[in-house]
Amino acid sequence: MTVQALTERLGLTPLCLPDPDREIEGGYTGDLLSWVMGNARSGDAWITIMSNQNIIAVATLADTACIILTEGVQPDPGVLELAEKKDINLLTTQASSFAIGAKVAACL
Amino acid sequence: MGALSYHFNIDGEDFSSAGDASVAMKKTLRQLGFPNDVVRRCSIAMYEGEINMVIHANGGTADVDVYPDKIVIVLEDHGPGIPDVELAMKEGYSTSTEQIRNMGFGAGMGLPNMKRYTESLEIETQVGVGTKLTMVVGV
Numbered sequence: 001m002t003v004q005a006l007t008e009r010l011g012l013t014p015l016c017l018p019d020p021d022r023e024i025e026g027g028y029t030g031d032l033l034s035w036v037m038g039n040a041r042s043g044d045a046w047i048t049i050m051s052n053q054n055i056i057a058v059a060t061l062a063d064t065a066c067i068i069l070t071e072g073v074q075p076d077p078g079v080l081e082l083a084e085k086k087d088i089n090l091l092t093t094q095a096s097s098f099a100i101g102a103k104v105a106a107c108l
Numbered sequence: 109m110g111a112l113s114y115h116f117n118i119d120g121e122d123f124s125s126a127g128d129a130s131v132a133m134k135k136t137l138r139q140l141g142f143p144n145d146v147v148r149r150c151s152i153a154m155y156e157g158e159i160n161m162v163i164h165a166n167g168g169t170a171d172v173d174v175y176p177d178k179i180v181i182v183l184e185d186h187g188p189g190i191p192d193v194e195l196a197m198k199e200g201y202s203t204s205t206e207q208i209r210n211m212g213f214g215a216g217m218g219l220p221n222m223k224r225y226t227e228s229l230e231i232e233t234q235v236g237v238g239t240k241l242t243m244v245v246g247v
Binding site: 031032033034035037038042050052053054055057058060061062063078086 | 123124126127128130131134144148151152155156159211212213215216217218220221224225
């Protein structure tokens with residue numbers, strides 16, 4: 001399933017969607033950046049409440065398909081610009097990480 | 109065949125640019141045609157080192173030598189050094205401050221991740237002088 005399709009299916013709000021056709025191959029939920037770096041796989045939808053600029057570097061390096069910010073979290077200033085610059089799909093939702101994780105899993 | 113060499117200065121003051129060197133190196137390795145897995149392992153190992161230098165050592169340098177069969181990453185700083193390397197290598201052990209943890213760092217996974225994603229990790233460190241890490245990623 002592509003990021004675009006997941007966005008529509010789950011009613012996620014796209015904040016930045018430079019690569020809508022990127023295929024989602026799995027999911028990973030976590031807020032500790034090194035933990036995410038070490039365990040998220042390439043192509044995962046990364047679900048987190050962490051909203052600072054470093055999430056863009058982690059998503060770039062771990063090669064995740066998108067970042068989904070949960071609980072209504074908005075990115076810190078500058079994050080959106082960085083996401084656009086680095087071609088990172090960034091989405092947000094009011095739902096909890098648990099709820100979205102379950103829904104993403106059901107879609108795959 | 110000789111190595112292609114890349115040098116980066118890691119800014120210790122700026123958390124928002126932390127990771128820039130790793131991201132630049134990832135792009136370079138991709139352009140050079142290395143397999144995704146190799147690119148990913150190098151990127152993760154280098155990023156962890158980069159973050160450690162920003163958190164603990166007020167920055168440092170990264171030198172990457174790219175050979176056809178391996179990539180050698182050398183990270184060097186003049187920070188406080190690591191008093192107990194064995195303890196620092198333990199997953200979950202961290203000396204980061206609350207502020208750093210609130211940013212999502214300080215999970216105590218930095219050095220373990222570096223070891224996990226590289227063929228070899230050599231740590232030369234002296235308290236009060238600095239730390240030099242040499243990592244080799246095989247292709």
